[in-house]
Amino acid sequence: MSTFTTADGTDLDYRDSGPTASGRTLVLVHGWSQSRSTWDRVTPALAEHHRVVSYDQRGHGESGKPDHGARVARLAADLAELVEHLGLTSYDLVGHSMGASVAWSLIDSRGTGALDSLVVVDQPSACVVLPWMTAEEGAAAGAILDFPSTEGFVGAVGAADATETRRAFLASMLSDVLPEEDMAFLFGENLRMPGPWGARLLLDHAMQDWRDVLPRIDVPTLVVAGDVSHVAPASQEWTAAHIPGAQLRTFTADEGGSHFPFFEGPQHFAQVLLDFVAGTPGPRG
Template sequence: MMVTTSDGCALDVRDSGPGSTGDTLVLMHGWSQSRAMFDRVIPLLAPTHRVVSFDLRGHGESGKPATGARVARLAADLHEVLDALDVDRACLVGHSLGASVAWSYLDTHGSSRVDSLVVVDQPSACAVLPWMTAEDGKDAGAILDVAGADAFVASLTSPESDAIRHAFLVSMLSPDIGADDVEWLYRENLRMPAAWGARLLFDHIMQDWRDVLPGIDVPTLVIGGEVSHVSTASQAWTADRIPGAELRVFTRAEGGSHFPFFEDAASFAPVLLDFLAAHRVPSAAQRSAAAV
């Protein structure tokens, strides 16, 4: 189905699983990816949960507007998707950029519609920004400095853009992944226009979510990968800053790259389901029924 945002962008949305359980998952993918990357894990989640996944604007089957290349606009889109699908409360599962979207949503809209949060392999700051020390950057998981971020984003609109995007994708995958999977992921990546995506990536890299973490007041699971380009120490640091948060690091044998839900859905799904079961919040309908 398509959901049209307030500024006219059509978002491709998939709504799977039972709608009456009161347990809804909203899956948000990373930069230059698509909702299709969750298609291996959704069948393992949908028998017991309503699962909503959607292509962020500029990605996959969603509209490719010239506007909205900002994390804040993506968070506004999330809010409008929840409204359009009448989602009262949900667990937000954000992978990479999708985690930044979730943090932005919590920062601007609060947690009244959020039962729980799952952060999949996302630094709380992607770059060592001018107000940060090198140690701050290491703790947060920063991968670049500002000059490096500027150079990388500029390269995305150069004649070598496709090759650079391919190399960046491969750097985030485990050495064990098959060539067919790499090729499929790469084709999905190329569905995002490079120039628009470069603007979005720069906005994403320039965010510093560290001050948001202590204010998160819902059960949270932070997921890292043993062979990810994001350091597991930074994911532990993030979990330590979120009150009561849990940490799970996937090993190489469990598909523990930047894409654990894609590389080994059979290992990823039980971890997510166990977390949800441990922190289940009754729906409004269930609470009303129990009160009768």
């Protein structure tokens, strides 16, 4: 484990492992309220072939928990600074849930120049039916909430007595066959994120509309869906259809196809990711 300090003074905890001979570096970005440790079940298989970097985003896991920076745009800047710190001139970016939003924010502000490929893991391009969308447009993109209910939901997540709310929200993302010890682990990671700060980040995340970014992605892309995820698989089909040349892979329940396929079905996920990377051209530089 190593630590990098961002330009605004926040320490980010990261792990860098695996061989460099393949010329490929997989950068794994976790979702809201989780940590890099959620990737630990797939990292060994990936690191047999490629360099793998995972890290705790600010406010999460072992990383610093400042009062500022509860915005997806700041998380994207953190990612860009970490990549620069590691000297990566190109890399394959894997974003889970909010981690995919971080990837889209990075692409929106900086383009895809350093990316060899992109993997989007079960993240709608819009989480909320925003005022400029019709209900049908929001549903197609995968919006889970309507605009009026978002305030109440985010407020409940950030409340002082939000433990059960946070647990229920996490449980909704997982399959009903997940062992209790696994749920306890994920919930423990969830609770490491300060609630009020996390609520601010969740609101910022929920208010984003990334649909206009999708057609501008010009690197090989894999979109991952789960048959038993709380995110409608059809929305991931919609995302893949709007990214030029993107592939779609939907994990079944037997393959661990919840919102956390890399945690519930790590062997399947690792093989799919390795096959995808092997089928892409590699460093564009």
